Amino acid sequence: MTAPPHRVILLRHGETAWSKEGRHTGRIDIPLTDAGVLQAQAAGERLAGVAVDRVLVSPLIRARQTCELAGHADSAVVEPALVEWDYGAYEGRTSAEIRAERPDWSLWRDGCPGGEDAVAVAARVDPVVRRCREQPASWLVVAHGHLLRVLAARWCGLGPESGALLQLGTAAICILAFEHHTPGVLLWNDAGTRLASR
Helix, strand or coil, X not given: CCCCCCEEEEEECCCEHHHHCCECCCCCCCCECHHHHHHHHHHHHHHCCCCCCEEEECCCHHHHHHHHHXXXXXXXXXXXXXXXXXXXXXXXXXXXXXXXXXXXXXXXXXXCCCXXXXXXXXXXXXXXXXXXXXXXXXXXXXXXXXXXXXHHHHHCCCCHHHHHHCCCCCCCEEEEEEECCEEEEEEEEECCCCCCCC
């Protein structure tokens, strides 16, 4: 009998009113839209039959709803470190609105006034990454776009700003795993593939 895979499945929450509009949605606690509910249910269908040993979820409602609709609420543990990036003064604003005032602004380089920068987000997710690396299991982590991009970069041993290279859509599934003991990305930003069981 083979051991279960040691991997981390990432699931970004489904669409919200603000994500649909491209607004930075950090600590505001808003629910999924009707479309987001359907996305989360579809993610659950794609994960059906996939072995998951441990489930971590952000405390924010959009992530908890997604986790529930995907069929994993019963075994989920709320992990406060998985709350989305604190956008401070940029909460609720689009990148275009921010760049109208700061044309060269980059979330990944500059962070947010009154909020977090990439290094601060990494400081929160690094203990989660260590836990997932050190405890061989099939993990499911349900959280937020920018946060999961930092988590994936840190899994790979990269600086948190490297998350800028990893675009991530709503309700997309990603898989982090090992190849010859080296952590890497097995699947990224998948919104339509039914995953194989086990």
